[in-house]
Amino acid sequence: MIELKFTVNSEEVAITVAENLRLLDILRDELHLTGTKEGCAVGECGACTVILNGEAVCSCMVLACQVQDAVIETIENCDTDPVLQILQQAFLECGAVQCGFCTPGMLLSAKALLLRNPAPTEAEIKKALEGNLCRCTGYIQITEAVKQAARELAESK
Amino acid sequence: MKFHKPQTLPECLCLLGKLKDPWLLAGGTDINVQIRHQLNVKEDVVFINHLPELNFIKKEENSLIIGATATIKDISGSELIKKECPFLADSLADFASPLISNLATIAGNIANSSPTADTVPLLLVLEAALVLSSCRGHRTIALKDFYTSYKHNVRQTDEMITSIIIPLLPPDSYTAHYVKIGSRRALTIAKAALALLKRQDEFRIAAGSLSEYPKRLKNVEEYLQNSKKIVKKHLFAALDEDVYPISDFRSEAAYRLQVTRNYLLKFTR
Ligand SMILES: Cc1cc2nc3c(=O)[nH]c(=O)nc-3n(C[C@H](O)[C@H](O)[C@H](O)COP(=O)(O)OP(=O)(O)OC[C@H]3O[C@@H](n4cnc5c(N)ncnc54)[C@H](O)[C@@H]3O)c2cc1C
Ligand code: FES
Ligand code: FES
Numbered sequence: 001m002i003e004l005k006f007t008v009n010s011e012e013v014a015i016t017v018a019e020n021l022r023l024l025d026i027l028r029d030e031l032h033l034t035g036t037k038e039g040c041a042v043g044e045c046g047a048c049t050v051i052l053n054g055e056a057v058c059s060c061m062v063l064a065c066q067v068q069d070a071v072i073e074t075i076e077n078c079d080t081d082p083v084l085q086i087l088q089q090a091f092l093e094c095g096a097v098q099c100g101f102c103t104p105g106m107l108l109s110a111k112a113l114l115l116r117n118p119a120p121t122e123a124e125i126k127k128a129l130e131g132n133l134c135r136c137t138g139y140i141q142i143t144e145a146v147k148q149a150a151r152e153l154a155e156s157k
Numbered sequence: 158m159k160f161h162k163p164q165t166l167p168e169c170l171c172l173l174g175k176l177k178d179p180w181l182l183a184g185g186t187d188i189n190v191q192i193r194h195q196l197n198v199k200e201d202v203v204f205i206n207h208l209p210e211l212n213f214i215k216k217e218e219n220s221l222i223i224g225a226t227a228t229i230k231d232i233s234g235s236e237l238i239k240k241e242c243p244f245l246a247d248s249l250a251d252f253a254s255p256l257i258s259n260l261a262t263i264a265g266n267i268a269n270s271s272p273t274a275d276t277v278p279l280l281l282v283l284e285a286a287l288v289l290s291s292c293r294g295h296r297t298i299a300l301k302d303f304y305t306s307y308k309h310n311v312r313q314t315d316e317m318i319t320s321i322i323i324p325l326l327p328p329d330s331y332t333a334h335y336v337k338i339g340s341r342r343a344l345t346i347a348k349a350a351l352a353l354l355k356r357q358d359e360f361r362i363a364a365g366s367l368s369e370y371p372k373r374l375k376n377v378e379e380y381l382q383n384s385k386k387i388v389k390k391h392l393f394a395a396l397d398e399d400v401y402p403i404s405d406f407r408s409e410a411a412y413r414l415q416v417t418r419n420y421l422l423k424f425t426r
Contacts, residue, residue: 002160019160022189042190043257044344055230055259061189062260063182065162065204109256130343131254 006070008033009077023062024048027074035075035104039133046132049105050074056112058131073111075104083111086156087149094145098136105132110146119150161203166210166290166319169203174292174315176201181317183226184260186253187269206262211319216241221323225264229276230255232263241325248279248335248352254344264318267300270308270370277371278352279335281363283323290319297322304370331356334424337365338416340407348408349417353424358382362421367400367413374399377421387425393418 002019005012008031017026024041027033027050039047041060048059051073078084087107090096097103106129113120113128120128125146126139134142161176163169173179180199182188183206192198205211206226213224214235221241223232232238233249252258252275266276267287277300285300289312300321303310312318333354339345350365360381365371376395381387402413 020158020192041193043186043253046254046256049256052259056256057259058256061184061186061257063160063185063189065160066185066206068162068207112255127343128255131256 002064004064004068006067006072008072009074009080017064019064021064023050023052023059023064023067023072026064026067027059027072033074033076035078037101037104039101044131044133045102046105046109047102049108049132051108051112054112054115056109056128073108075107078107081111082156083114083149083153084108086152087111087114087145090145090149090152091142094141094148096137096141096145102132102134102136106134106142110149113146114150114153118154120146122147158198159201161201162207163203163205166208167292169205169208170290170292170315170317172203173317176203176314178314179203181205181268183262183265184228186257186261187265187271205317211264214238216325219325221325223263223321223323225318225320226262229253229258229261229263229266233258241328242283242323243328244333244335244354245279245283245323249275251275251337251342251345257344263321267303267321268310268312268318270304270310272307272368272370273347273350273366274371275337275347275350275365278350278363278365280321280323281371281373282333282352282354282361283326284361285324286322287318288320288322289313289316291316295319301373307369326356336420338420346407349402349413351417351420351424360425364400364417366407367402367417369401372399381425387422389422392421392425396421 001016003016005014027036037047039045043058043061049056050059053071087110109129109132125143163172179201182202182204211224211226214227215222229249229252233246238246266274280300286297288297331354335352337347337350339347347366352363354361360378362374362377376398380395402410404410
């Protein structure tokens, strides 16, 4: 077992977990933050995307020990975070959500992009989202939604 | 599995000397897949990603020195590398996806010893060297001498890669390309890969996914260096001596060879 301290969605967490757990398991099973999804479990689908120390990563690829002192953001932060809220609204308006399984990961990859690049080109959006698979939408609506969110964020500043 | 988290590099090296066959864990993007599929899982896992001594990118005299845990994202986004070795930064743009390149480390890619490792053909044409460290001391070996057979290398179990040294050439003194052939552009593992560097009359060519580990194509290089006019038949004969493409779940041997021929011709014309 390992004692861990880290921050999730601006709240400090201190828990003791089995060392072989992945960040994905800690979020879903220990902290009951089930917005983060498990798809492939091998880094290929992006359903498990979270923002770890400012960068979007697959939480199925991160082991317990690696999150000591980390700052983590999950889709549950949508309740309070203005950037995620604008993205969420844009996804709804553009028809970028069907079954919704990929959506938490898409929003977090998109947020990580907008944080470092507030006015991305279409190519940059596609690049940032290339690790997030969607079986339903065909991606055009998703790319449009990120563009719309970027415009709205620029206007709101 | 037992997990270890040394706090300093000397502590880590000392620990490696004591454990029987430790499994270093950097970004975890290969190891987590192995754990998932229960493939060659080892008992003692040693975390190294948090060690500050290993995370750097710097220039020293005429070399770039990259710390073991620099990620693919750190390298492709590094202003220093974009300036001093744009070929390396640009060629890593098609590595996995951002979600993986934000975690994947350069030493993990090299040490994993996969024939498909994307950094290796690039580093081979740049004639990079590895620093291997243990509690016994440090040694520097050329990357070309690191691999011994499929998934095997000369690293001893108490050693780890601590840095990668890339001798710098003036960026305008050579041209270089990296082609990675996969099923698609994004998030793909190479079916075949070629790194080509041309500098005056010197050709440096390395291939990935075409033999048991990535290699320089010595016969092709020699042929190109010594031929005024390139004869297809002779070029392909040299290639046949350098590579041993196989058929597996990713591709067919015949396809691998054909695309490699095509790209070689394209770049040497
Ligand atoms: C979805 C997905 C896509 C991928 N796409 C690509 C791709 O496009 N191109 C590509 O080349 N690879 C790809 N990979 C493979 C992997 O991401 C890379 O090989 C990566 O660079 C491994 O680095 P890591 O830090 O994550 O390694 P880890 O998983 O931490 O370690 C890998 C191996 O290296 C050893 N090791 C790690 N650090 C050291 C060290 N300092 N000294 C000695 N041994 C060490 C470990 O013990 C282990 O055996 C992909 C993987 C996934 C899951
Ligand atoms: S569940 Fe992590 S990438 Fe698919
Ligand atoms: S909306 Fe169903 S997977 Fe994307």
